[in-house]
Amino acid sequence: MVAGAADGGLGDGTGLQIADTPETAGFFGRKISCHGPGSYPALKLSALVECGTRALIDVVFGPHDTPEPEQNAVLCRSLRPGMLVLADRASDGYPLMCKAVATGADLLWRIQNNRSLAVIHTLPDGSYLSMVADVRGRDRLRYWARHPRPVPPQVEGVAVRVIDATVTATVPTAAPGPAPSAWSPRCWTPMPTQQRNSSPSTTNAGKPRRPSTA
Structure with missing residues (x-):
């Protein structure tokens, strides 16, 4: 999401490689491709960012296979009335929209x-x-x-x-x-x-x- 006091939004989820330890591999998991499991564990991260300053308002991370809408639903905790929230088409589901609308923020979302x-x-x-x-x-x-x-x-x-x-x-x-x-x-x-x-x-x-x- 991209959001802020004036304008902002929900950004696309992104994957990050992290330290390879038994604990991180067990919790976050490894990405699987046609070549097998990845060399390092990976996490999925979604953030609420202000458009103008690129300031981070909120961030959520979890296992690499966490659905992006699920993380964006958590980010709704930081939406406030008066915000104009932008989001990409991965966030156009009805349950997520209901949760975002309930915060009082204004939404401008791309859809599929x-x-x-x-x-x-x-x-x-x-x-x-x-x-x-x-x-x-x-x-x-x-x-x-x-x-x-x-x-x-x-x-x-x-x-x-x-x-x-x-x-x-x-x-x-x-x-x-x-x-x-x-x-x-x-x-x-x-x-x-x-x-x-x-x-x-x-x-x-x-x-x-x-x-x-x-």
């Missing part, structure tokens, strides 16, 4: 391109409102999206605004380097409150809150 989210209400800028729910709620919304009716089903979950964007990176023409490349992230940001989906007009409870630029 193959995630299917029902379009409940399209906004003028091309983004749209949807709901993130458990498996049953998700399936009900998907069915409604294929067979739309005037009112969406009653689903308990987190109301989100989904934004599809293209980010293009360029380099100065005089400097050697690769050609411009485009990155197409797909992000969601929860609406101001966790709510029950009832209809397009009530789900869009006013204008979505914009991140602070202070």
